[in-house]
Amino acid sequence: MNMDSETYKKFTKARAPKSPIIKDCLRAFWVGGLICTFAEGLLHIYKMLNMTEENAKTLVPITLIFLAALLTGFGIFDDIAKYAGAGTLVPITGFANAMASPAIDDKSEGLVMGVGAQMFTIAGPVIVYGVLTSVIYGVIYWLCGVIG
Amino acid sequence: MRVLRLNHAPSIVGYAAVVGGKEHEGPLGADFDLHDDSGKFGMDTWEKSESEMQRLALNLALSKGELSYQSIDAIFAGDLMNQCTGSAYGLLSFEKPYFGLYGACSTFAEATMLSSLMINAGYFRKCAAVSSSHFCSAERQFRFPLEYGGQRAPTAQWTATASGAAILSADGNGPYVTEVMPGIIVDKGINDINNMGAAMAPAAIDTLTAYFTETGKQPDDFDLILTGDLGLEGLSITRTLMKNEGYDLTKVYNDCGLLLYGKASQDVHCGGSGCGCSASVICGHILKRFAKGELKNVLYLATGALMSPNSLKQGATIPGIAHLVHISSEQNG
Known part of the structure; x- marks a missing residue:
């Protein structure tokens, strides 16, 4: 084949079908929006049940995590996510699915080396860099206080 | 010269294919010898399911060719799993000289080619070429967990849950x-x-x-x-x-x-x-x-x-x- 690598890469990139970004964005917007609206509704319901604001705000993500993990277990979450894309990935539902799905898959390797070790393969980097970023943010916040 | 002409061209005397549900639903569904819509083939892990597909495919190829397993001299086989365990476990019970191959999706052609060359050279009379892949075992190894919620790119391909086996022989009426x-x-x-x-x-x-x-x-x-x-x-x-x-x-x-x-x-x-x-x-x-x-x-x-x-x-x-x-x-x- 008389085509150098650079030309070939450009050739294949130019001709490959692209993801339908506008359609994907619209789907992510309405499903993601629906999840957030649902969460807001939950917050109001919990407050109506005489919970403190703080407790209600803690219980909302816990409920979303529970529901996402449950739907993952029932094999429904991935079908919704295939449609919604970032709509289910960005809210905490995506994080719950990223934890639950490897746990289901890797139970065949046992509770320790399977579920325990593999559960964090996708979500692990989010936790590591999430914590790291919060530390850096905390240091900046502290410095601002000291200087300011 | 890279093209190797086989003067004693081996004949394909038995062949069979075993597939999962999605493959059976496809346009070639009726051509496959055996399918399991669940893709499990009676096993409790996807890796064992893949091995079972190879065992079934080779057994069916032998029976369709009216051959006993004793008649084959060697097996050339491979799959996508680490260390080709799909083939090793699946073909264990045949107790035959075994050549494990890794050529990714090219494995079946590689197995057929090496079987043919060995027969052409006169080392073996009958060889089996076998390969398999399983969507679930491959996804786990190469991509994401099965229930992970993500979207696939338009250029992505789908790993087939399928296995094929062919028996090549020094004698036979073709092809x-x-x-x-x-x-x-x-x-x-x-x-x-x-x-x-x-x-x-x-x-x-x-x-x-x-x-x-x-x-x-x-x-x-x-x-x-x-x-x-x-x-x-x-x-x-x-x-x-x-x-x-x-x-x-x-x-x-x-x-x-x-x-x-x-x-x-x-x-x-x-x-x-x-x-x-x-x-x-x-x-x-x-x-x-x-x-x-x-x-x-x-x-x-x-x-x-x-x-x-x-x-x-x-x-x-x-x-x-x-x-x-x-x-x-x-x-x-």
Whole structure:
């Protein structure tokens, strides 16, 4: 084949079908929006049940995590996510699915080396860099206080 | 010379294909010998299911060829799993000399080629070529957990849950493996796991052009030129670039990854892939068409992407390979 690598890469990139970004964005917007609206509704319901604001705000993500993990277990979450894309990935539902799905898959390797070790393969980097970023943010916040 | 002409061309005397539910729902569904819609084949892990598919495929190939397992001298087999455990466990009970192969999706052509060469050289009388892939075991190893909620790129391919087995023999009434050509490793700098067709197409083009140049044959000399598993994107690239090389494949060219699934309805994006894809298409569909007399002369060219999950994480490009097997109804074909 008389085509150098650079030309070939450009050739294949130019001709490959692209993801339908506008359609994907619209789907992510309405499903993601629906999840957030649902969460807001939950917050109001919990407050109506005489919970403190703080407790209600803690219980909302816990409920979303529970529901996402449950739907993952029932094999429904991935079908919704295939449609919604970032709509289910960005809210905490995506994080719950990223934890639950490897746990289901890797139970065949046992509770320790399977579920325990593999559960964090996708979500692990989010936790590591999430914590790291919060530390850096905390240091900046502290410095601002000291200087300011 | 890279084309190896087999003077004592071995005959394919038994063949069988075993598939999962999605493959059975596809356009070739009726051609497959056995299917399990759950993809589990009675096993409790996906890895064991894949091994079981190989065991079933080889057993069926032997019984369809009216052969006992004692009659085979060696098995050439491979799959996608780490250390080829799909083949090792699946073929354990046959107690035969075993050659484990890794050629990614090109494995079935590699197994057929090596079986044919060994028989042609007179070392063995009968060999089995077997390969398999399982969507669930491959996803776990190469991509994401099965229930992970993500979207696939338009150029992505679907790993087939399938296994194919063929028995090659020094005696028989055909079809025959008359020529083989081992591929060379070709890397044109593609590192997108979601566009394997583009990564493997240069290897297919290299093998095809070298074959036509050495033999002086033309695409239209064949009833069918079949790549395995370039998918829609890779097929289209191959067709376009082969035309630039002066070979028009329009009339005779197709791809196993496209034949296996009904593209739009089955949501497999660019088509099938995996060691079992071309193995099942050849052993389920193509060899049956030979038996019916619909095909007499086929160039089968299985392509493999030779990367690993770690090589991809390290940003390495994806090398491809394409092994060629010429199947003909004539021993001198």
